[in-house]
Amino acid sequence: MPQVKMTVNGKSVGGEVEGRTLLVDFLRGDLRLTGTHVGCDTSQCGACVVHVNGKAVKACTMFAVEADGADVGTIEGQANADGSLNVIQQAFQDHHGLQCGFCTPGMVMSAAALLKDNPKPSEAEVRAYLEGNICRCTGYHNIVKAIMAASGQDVSAIAAE
Amino acid sequence: MYAFDIERPSTIADAVSALKAEDSQALGGGQTLIPTLKQRLAMPSALVSLGGIGEMQGVCMSDDGAVCVGGATTHATVASETANSYSGLSGLASHIGDPAVRNRGTIGGSLANNDPSACYPAAVLGSGAEIITNARSIAADDFFEGMFATALDEGEIITEVRFPVPEKANYQKFVQPASRFALVGVFVAKYADGVRVAVTGASEDGVFRWSEAETALSSDFSASAINGLTVSADGMIGDLHGTSEYRAHLVKVMTGRAVAAAS
Numbered sequence: 053m054p055q056v057k058m059t060v061n062g063k064s065v066g067g068e069v070e071g072r073t074l075l076v077d078f079l080r081g082d083l084r085l086t087g088t089h090v091g092c093d094t095s096q097c098g099a100c101v102v103h104v105n106g107k108a109v110k111a112c113t114m115f116a117v118e119a120d121g122a123d124v125g126t127i128e129g130q131a132n133a134d135g136s137l138n139v140i141q142q143a144f145q146d147h148h149g150l151q152c153g154f155c156t157p158g159m160v161m162s163a164a165a166l167l168k169d170n171p172k173p174s175e176a177e178v179r180a181y182l183e184g185n186i187c188r189c190t191g192y193h194n195i196v197k198a199i200m201a202a203s204g205q206d207v208s209a210i211a212a213e
Numbered sequence: 214m215y216a217f218d219i220e221r222p223s224t225i226a227d228a229v230s231a232l233k234a235e236d237s238q239a240l241g242g243g244q245t246l247i248p249t250l251k252q253r254l255a256m257p258s259a260l261v262s263l264g265g266i267g268e269m270q271g272v273c274m275s276d277d278g279a280v281c282v283g284g285a286t287t288h289a290t291v292a293s294e295t296a297n298s299y300s301g302l303s304g305l306a307s308h309i310g311d312p313a314v315r316n317r318g319t320i321g322g323s324l325a326n327n328d329p330s331a332c333y334p335a336a337v338l339g340s341g342a343e344i345i346t347n348a349r350s351i352a353a354d355d356f357f358e359g360m361f362a363t364a365l366d367e368g369e370i371i372t373e374v375r376f377p378v379p380e381k382a383n384y385q386k387f388v389q390p391a392s393r394f395a396l397v398g399v400f401v402a403k404y405a406d407g408v409r410v411a412v413t414g415a416s417e418d419g420v421f422r423w424s425e426a427e428t429a430l431s432s433d434f435s436a437s438a439i440n441g442l443t444v445s446a447d448g449m450i451g452d453l454h455g456t457s458e459y460r461a462h463l464v465k466v467m468t469g470r471a472v473a474a475a476s
Contacts, residue, residue: 054219070216071216071217071218071219071259071260072214072215072216072217072219072250074247093251094248094251095244095247095248095313095314096391098311098313101313104316107289107316108312108313108316109313109316109317110313110314110317113243113244113247113248113314113317114243114247114317115219115240115243115247115260115262117219117221117262118221118243118262118264120221162312162313165312166312181312183311183312183393184310184311184312184313184314184393185311
């Protein structure tokens with residue numbers, strides 16, 4: 053069986069996988085990093101979004117072997133060094149950007165990827181970027197608001213609470 | 214998924230030789246193939262991932278001014294790298310799927326699959342692009358052979374796509390919101406020697422050129438030039454998302470919008 057080695061949240065990891073092992077299954081099953089969620093398993097919902105070499109990808113639609121040698125970031129690597137929530141995570145809490153929380157890891161990872169490329173997105177740009185992240189609780193308003201707030205923009209004009 | 218072996222060659226030559234094994238299958242970005250494997254609709258003995266082949270990555274300009282896109286280049290890279298050189302292509306690539314899909318899905322994978330509702334076939338046919346494989350060059354007009362069918366031989370790999378850059382172009386997609394594929398998408402490109410109009414999402418035969426519109430637009434490149442034309446619903450896809458008549462209607466509407474927006 054193929055051996056894979058990669059960096060996950062700054063740590064070197066490795067293991068033996070099957071050809072068909074998905075990246076998300078390697079993260080959750082082998083590394084026990086269960087913060088990355090599997091929602092639909094059909095690349096629709098975005099609960100499994102992680103960063104591979106700095107790009108947001110759906111970990112349910114990529115094989116672990118394809119991440120061999122890559123730098124992978126998951127939700128577990130998002131918190132600050134002292135364990136406190138990072139600015140995006142804190143904004144989700146402050147603005148009620150989650151209810152059941154199942155989609156949240158993917159939302160935060162997508163938001164982080166967006167803000168890295170576009171530090172001050174418009175509301176329309178945030179909504180467009182979240183096209184591949186589905187939330188069944190919030191109606192998205194507060195997620196968008198949290199991401200706008202995390203980018204340091206004034207969100208008082210965004211009406212929905 | 215059924216079990217399979219997976220290889221990650223680093224050169225085209227190694228990929229071609231790996232694909233000679235029986236029941237082996239090329240893997241581009243996997244955004245269609247992996248869901249297909251999960252549904253057990255495909256049973257390859259081995260996958261040959263093209264993602265590690267450096268010579269198939271990236272965008273460049275050829276000496277004759279064509280935009281050359283490596284076969285394993287992701288939609289996101291095409292969107293960013295062609296923004297200045299071919300904005301019509303960049304606009305199309307920047308609206309395929311969603312951001313995470315665009316970071317994995319590749320132009321070669323999309324073209325080899327030839328989904329009847331995919332976006333890239335419209336750009337390639339609408340631009341009269343040239344599809345370069347490990348073995349030969351195929352003109353866009355000869356490449357698409359109907360739904361999920363192409364001129365590619367078994368084990369043949371799309372290594373590059375060369376787009377002649379038009380004076381003006383635009384792609385308009387009427388999105389099917391659940392899948393983000395095109396319910397109907399129209400790519401219009403104005404070249405010095407005439408206009409090309411390619412339609413995806415509409416026909417049961419996959420992407421096609423709307424020749425009546427090409428003739429009309431070649432003599433008058435304005436949205437009103439197609440006012441007198443009609444599109445037959447014969448052979449159009451009809452499903453729960455839209456009837457064949459609806460799609461036929463959309464072909465004309467989206468063509469008009471693409472002409473109006475062309476730049």
